[in-house]
Amino acid sequence: MNDLAALTALLTPEGRTLLAALRDYDPARELAVASRLRRDHPADLVTAALGQARLRQRAVAKFGADDAYRMFFTANGVEQSTRASVGAHRAARLRALGVGSVADLCSGIGGDAIALARAGISVLAVDRDPVTAATARANAEALGLADLIEVRCADVTEIDTTGYDAVFVDPARRGGRGRIFDPEAYSPPLSWAVRAARTAPHAALKIAPGIPHETVPEEAEAEWISDGGDVKEAVLWFGTEPGARRATLLPSGVSLTGRGLPDPEVRPVGRYLYEPDGAVIRAHLVAEVAAEVDGGLIDATIAYVTADALVPTPYAAAYEITDELPFNLKKLKALLREREVGTLTVKKRGSAVEPEEIRRKVKPKGPNAATVLLTRVAGAPTMLIGRPAGGPGR
Secondary structure, three states: OOHHHHHHHHOOHHHHHHHHHOOOOOHHHHHHHHHHHOOOOOHHHHHHHHHHHHHHHHHHHHHOHHHHOOOOOOHHHHHHOOOHHHHHHHHHHHHHOOOOEEEEEOOOOOHHHHHHHHOOOEEEEEEOOHHHHHHHHHHHHHOOOOOOEEEEEOOHHHOOOOOOOEEEEOOEOEEOOEEOOOHHHOEOOHHHHHHHHOOOOEEEEEEOOOOOHHHOOOOOEEEEEEEOOEEEEEEEEEOOOOOOEEEEEEOOOEEEEOOOOOOOOEOOOOOEEEEEOHHHHHOOOHHHHHHHHOOEEOOOOOOOEEEOOOOOOOOEEEEEEEEEEEOOHHHHHHHHHHOOEEEEEEEEOOOOOOHHHHHHHHOOOOOEEEEEEEEEEOOEEEEEEEEEOOOOOO
């Protein structure tokens, strides 16, 4: 059974019944489950249902259980789909701009189209792969959004976007060898996506968060988005604030916009250390955080901010520093033993040493907890020991 035939079979009443029965199945018992189901159902259908059940379980992390167990997925679709919270954020921004219709190019299995439709926006979802397009269509129907989402199987470069309020492009950033880092190697290339963006009053282009700042078009706003502290993506916005740089932190939705501040000064480690959110770092807005907490850098090349006061900020996690030591595992082990530290959090920035290696070698034991930050201070490998500070942070 090919992929399209498998999807078609799963959309039948028998296929849907099988999927419903597999919602909570344990993959470790797949052989036994498969043997039992094949007594009453075609073997090909059972194989397709088990594969879809596994994909749905993986998709819960991105879409939530309510949606994931109603939707249909491909392996690439689960891997490449936007997290629902990020898609909702983008859709809300477009809706706030007055956008009522979007051409969603490279729509995949429809995750972004779903978010847009739920914001009240009508969507043309385009993907050139027949199975992917059929999956997106099935998802629009499964979630009751078929009236707002038109799915078209076509080459996005041949789509006329005239008449749409906005264009959204999510180029493929993975190839046969894994992630693609060169924007011009995206499919379609970033240069094409930018040209497509210029055909509509508004546009949003989803790109990798590691995109070099110098490749961002002058007329675009660049936004880096994190969710739960993990950087998820960057978006180039057209028709908003040309040249702006922004970091948005979900789920709170707080957003920090660049003010063009100079690099902070380097100063000795103070009582508190601030670890800026990854989106803030990617957006090159560490200076804005330093200004907010009246701090400086511990090293010109390290995105740790130090300050003498504890200032609440949603854009960085704060640690109270109790010790500053040159990198030396024997001294660290002795200090942790003396303080009876059994719960040890190891973080690093600018250090080649892996946290697991530290935990394995110092063998923490005791009732107390501590955080060790492996980094550089004024160019020297350093260990900062402390604990999360109350008040600021996520």
